[in-house]
Amino acid sequence: MQIGELARQTGCEVETIRYYEREGLLPAPARSASGYRRYEPGHVEQLNFIRHCRSLGMSLADIRQLADYHRHPAPEPCDRVNALIDDQIRRVHSQIETLQQLERQLLALRGRCHSPHTLADCGILKTLEDASSGEPCACHPPATGKKIAG
């Protein structure tokens, strides 16, 4: 099949497929006399593998590793596969925690301006301004030993 058909079957953009080939994620297919890429059914699965891993937030470098393990299922232990997934879980978890803290900070900042104000009176701008001068701000309370609410 041609690249357009592969794209349709996998829901992946044509440009992305060519990009994966350049990046060594998808093996280069045979070419027709006129230089068109000719894919086999196996390519559909390989591309699905990549897209599935991407949907799990994995980096292309990690996927390259996983795809290699998948293509060459040696009798060695699969510790590295597990470690790779564990790392990904840790990364995602720490991103969640960072974003949750961010959300709390943003909500605190947002709480500084409710009723209609002018720009000159906006509690949000005032808070940001004070913070720029080194004053303590609502959004970044001193976290040294003290609980936020308790």
Next chain:
Amino acid sequence: MQIGELARQTGCEVETIRYYEREGLLPAPARSASGYRRYEPGHVEQLNFIRHCRSLGMSLADIRQLADYHRHPAPEPCDRVNALIDDQIRRVHSQIETLQQLERQLLALRGRCHSPHTLADCGILKTLEDASSGEPCACHPPATGKKIAG
């Protein structure tokens, strides 16, 4: 002060300061006879303002807006400031939800391989392989109407 001193006072890299200037976030300072940038104390505050907003995850485009409002506190209402923060809160919140779903999927995938296996027997690789062939996988359970556990 020179750019290095501004960098020290704000904890911001010299290259980043020049980058902010290029991007129109930080006003271009005066120059010495030999072309060195000469910053005033006001620049410290403006850079702190930018860094503070960045620490809240805001985009440079949004910060450019906020900094403009801050520099020109007109008597117009501050609705746009509030809307900007609200949008940021929404963005962060939806990122959190996406990542939480990702985490659940990764944990489900991880659960397919516990004891020591070989690469050929790895439940994680198997799961990814099956998913590539269109079979239902542990990490992406069908969410159409059915609850995962219940």
Next chain:
DNA sequence: GCACACCCTGTAGCTACTATAGGGTCAAGC
């Protein structure tokens, strides 16, 4: 006159694509 810390501009790199520009191929229809 040299070493060294600092400064300058300009450009390339990072991730994972996406979007062009500028061209070739192929089948159908007239």
Next chain:
DNA sequence: GCTTGACCCTATAGTAGCTACAGGGTGTGC
């Protein structure tokens, strides 16, 4: 035989927010 249109090709630049060079100039102390 010619055109039209869908498809394909390569190469390059753009996205966000920096970071890291290369290749050079400046300023101060010894």
